[in-house]
Amino acid sequence: EVQLVESGGGLVQPGGSLRLSCAASGFTVSSNYMSWVRQAPGKGLEWVSVIYSGGSTYYADSVKGRFTISRHNSKNTLYLQMNSLRAEDTAVYYCARDRSYDSSGYPDYFDYWGQGTLVTVSS
Amino acid sequence: DIQMTQSPSSLSASVGDRVTITCRASQSISSYLNWYQQKPGKAPKLLIYAASSLQSGVPSRFSGSGSGTDFTLTISSLQPEDFATYYCQQSYSTPRTFGQGTRLEIK
Numbered sequence: 128e129v130q131l132v133e134s135g136g137g138l139v140q141p142g143g144s145l146r147l148s149c150a151a152s153g154f155t156v157s158s159n160y161m162s163w164v165r166q167a168p169g170k171g172l173e174w175v176s177v178i179y180s181g182g183s184t185y186y187a188d189s190v191k192g193r194f195t196i197s198r199h200n201s202k203n204t205l206y207l208q209m210n211s212l213r214a215e216d217t218a219v220y221y222c223a224r225d226r227s228y229d230s231s232g233y234p235d236y237f238d239y240w241g242q243g244t245l246v247t248v249s250s
Numbered sequence: 251d252i253q254m255t256q257s258p259s260s261l262s263a264s265v266g267d268r269v270t271i272t273c274r275a276s277q278s279i280s281s282y283l284n285w286y287q288q289k290p291g292k293a294p295k296l297l298i299y300a301a302s303s304l305q306s307g308v309p310s311r312f313s314g315s316g317s318g319t320d321f322t323l324t325i326s327s328l329q330p331e332d333f334a335t336y337y338c339q340q341s342y343s344t345p346r347t348f349g350q351g352t353r354l355e356i357k
Contacts, residue, residue, distance in 0.1 A: 172286075172294065172337055172348040187345050221293055228282075228300050228341075235341035236284040238305065240293035 129153035129239045131222050136244030143212050143248070149205040149222030149241055157200040160225035160234035163207050165218035166243075173218075176207065177225055177234055190216075212248045219243040252276050252340050256349035262357040267328045271352045273321045273338035282342035285314055285323045288351075289334045297336075298323065330356075 135147040147163070163175040176186045176196040184196050195208040205222050223237035253276035263269050273283065281301040286294040296305045298314035301321060311326040325332055333356050338349040 171350050172339070174346045174348075185344060226299075233341070234346075235282065236296060236299045236339070237286075237294070238296050238299075240295070242293055 129224065131224070131239060131241035133220065133222055133241040133244040136220065136246045138247045138249065139212055140250050141213060141248055144208070144210045145212065145246060147207040147209065147220055147222075147244055147246070149207075151203050151205065151224075154224065156198050156203050156205055160227070161196075161198065161205045162223050162225045162234070162237060163196060163205075164221045164223055164237065164240075165216075166221070167215075167218045170218075175220070178205070179234075209246070212246075214248050217246060217248050219245050251345055252279060252343055252347055254338055254340055254347050254349040256336075256338060256352045258352060259350065260353040260355065262355045263328055264357045265328050265330055269325045269328055269354065271323045271336055271354075273316075273323070273349050275319045275321075275340055275342075278318045279340045279342035281317045282340055283314070283316065283321045284339045284341065285312075286337045286339065287332075287334045288337065294337065328354075 130152045132150045139145050162177040165175050178184050178196045193211045197206045221243045222241045224239040225234035226238050228235045255274045257272045283301045285298040288294040297308050297312050302314045313324050335351045335353045337351050
């Protein structure tokens with residue numbers, strides 16, 4: 128059974144840092160596309176970052192240069208290092224397994240999601 | 251970025267009703283369109299991918315259609331567990347973007 132369990136959220140001051148973790152089971156993180164998607168309180172969904180099985184990484188413009196996605200293969204865990212945090216980064220952060228429709232080499236949809244971890248940026 | 255606009259933003263319906271939610275893209279996205287259901291306090295759940303393919307385990311009362319810029323999600327006969335918020339998402343170009351959501355409420 129596929130499971131994703133996030134951790135690491137909490138309250139942080141503006142300008143601070145936080146590292147989120149997403150422990151996966153039932154599949155191999157390093158063989159899949161993996162993404163982070165966030166949802167501000169009462170708002171919609173926003174894709175944040177993706178890591179490809181080959182290691183390439185991509186980011187939304189809103190977090191580029193501040194956030195870093197990575198993985199630990201032997202721990203089967205995905206990470207999101209968040210630096211220079213702003214109030215507008217306050218959200219529930221979900222990790223999600225990312226799938227492609229075909230062999231195009233690009234991810235298309237999120238088929239499994241974790242339960243989310245809340246990040247609050249406030250003084 | 252491609253903008254996704256859903257309509258309506260909210261909808262009241264009764265158990266047994268047939269419901270249609272629309273998603274419009276700001277440019278053609280072929281069939282690169284996915285639908286999710288989210289209940290309060292829970293993670294989104296994939297319903298439909300590639301515009302019309304039903305995700306494994308999702309009831310057949312859910313269906314998707316469309317291509318280009320206009321897409322629909324249809325629930326053929328609403329069940330109590332279907333009251334939730336629904337999001338469309340495009341994967342035609344990066345960044346992948348979501349619609350603002352359609353909240354489906356009990357009448």
